[in-house]
Amino acid sequence: MRGLIGKRIVLTGGASGIGRATALRLADEGCVVGIFDMNEAGAKETAERCAGGKAMAFKVDIADRAQVATALEHFERERGPTDGLANIAGWDTPAAFLDTDDAFWEKVIRINLHGPLTMHHVVVRGMAQRGSGRVVNVASDAGRVGSSGEAVYSACKGGIIAFTKTMARELARKGVTLNALCPGPTDTPLFENFTNGTNLGDALARAIPLRRIGVPDDYTGTIAFLLSDDAAYMTGQTISVSGGLTMV
Numbered sequence: 001m002r003g004l005i006g007k008r009i010v011l012t013g014g015a016s017g018i019g020r021a022t023a024l025r026l027a028d029e030g031c032v033v034g035i036f037d038m039n040e041a042g043a044k045e046t047a048e049r050c051a052g053g054k055a056m057a058f059k060v061d062i063a064d065r066a067q068v069a070t071a072l073e074h075f076e077r078e079r080g081p082t083d084g085l086a087n088i089a090g091w092d093t094p095a096a097f098l099d100t101d102d103a104f105w106e107k108v109i110r111i112n113l114h115g116p117l118t119m120h121h122v123v124v125r126g127m128a129q130r131g132s133g134r135v136v137n138v139a140s141d142a143g144r145v146g147s148s149g150e151a152v153y154s155a156c157k158g159g160i161i162a163f164t165k166t167m168a169r170e171l172a173r174k175g176v177t178l179n180a181l182c183p184g185p186t187d188t189p190l191f192e193n194f195t196n197g198t199n200l201g202d203a204l205a206r207a208i209p210l211r212r213i214g215v216p217d218d219y220t221g222t223i224a225f226l227l228s229d230d231a232a233y234m235t236g237q238t239i240s241v242s243g244g245l246t247m248v
């Protein structure tokens with residue numbers, strides 16, 4: 001892919017799952033990655049495993065503006081201005097909506113909606129000022145077609161899709177592109193928490209045309225592409241990568 005070598009990418013959720021696999025892939029492509037995750041040990045381990053020796057790990061709660069701003073300032077002071085942002089951090093646990101309460105809603109919204117909004121507000125501002133940047137927001141097919149037991153999470157992910165389109169319109173003339181990637185069910189700690197020892201994963205695999213649930217590496221090429229110069233003429237798009245589970 002063109003234009004990735006030396007690109008500075010801020011990536012959230014890099015301590016685990018899809019975020020970790022993406023950090024490793026971007027480093028392999030020659031990017032300099034700043035890993036923002038509240039799991040400091042996991043983020044550091046990812047940074048150490050990244051090719052090139054230039055990745056940096058930061059303990060950041062993505063919904064805490066001061067922490068995001070401090071980490072960004074540190075990353076840019078050490079490595080230079082940010083070229084790309086991959087918002088990958090997320091969280092959910094299954095619950096029927098009518099059994100949930102306000103405290104649960106607030107936690108889910110804080111991580112899956114408020115956090116990405118804060119990341120944009122802090123990181124994308126510099127891109128708009130500099131006149132170039134690429135953003136990839138990892139949403140979910142839950143935000144396109146719904147997912148039982150994930151009502152509030154689905155609302156957040158649908159919100160991220162709409163937000164991505166709106167920001168793509170607002171920032172097109174500033175040279176910043178934004179696209180959303182929607183994974184389907186994927187073998188990560190988040191999904192393990194969702195299946196909780198049941199055979200839901202096998203049942204889903206039978207419903208997926210490509211006959212398996214995803215693995216983190218299924219998404220890294222698409223994210224790298226969306227951050228590359230090959231995607232320069234794409235903005236405001238929503239791409240499902242889900243083995244054909246959804247075709248919308």
Ligand SMILES: NC(=O)c1ccc[n+]([C@@H]2O[C@H](COP(=O)([O-])OP(=O)(O)OC[C@H]3O[C@@H](n4cnc5c(N)ncnc54)[C@H](O)[C@@H]3O)[C@@H](O)[C@H]2O)c1
Nearest residue numbers: 013015016017018037038061062089090140185186188190
């Ligand atoms: N696994 C799936 O089936 C699936 C399906 C669709 C979409 N997704 C989305 O993919 C993304 C990655 O999920 P995953 O499955 O790799 O999960 P994961 O649990 O393996 O990793 C999530 C990471 O986000 C970090 N994180 C959570 N809250 C944070 C916060 N407030 N601040 C900073 N970091 C925080 C965690 O520490 C963790 O490292 C998420 O946005 C998730 O919603 C996952």
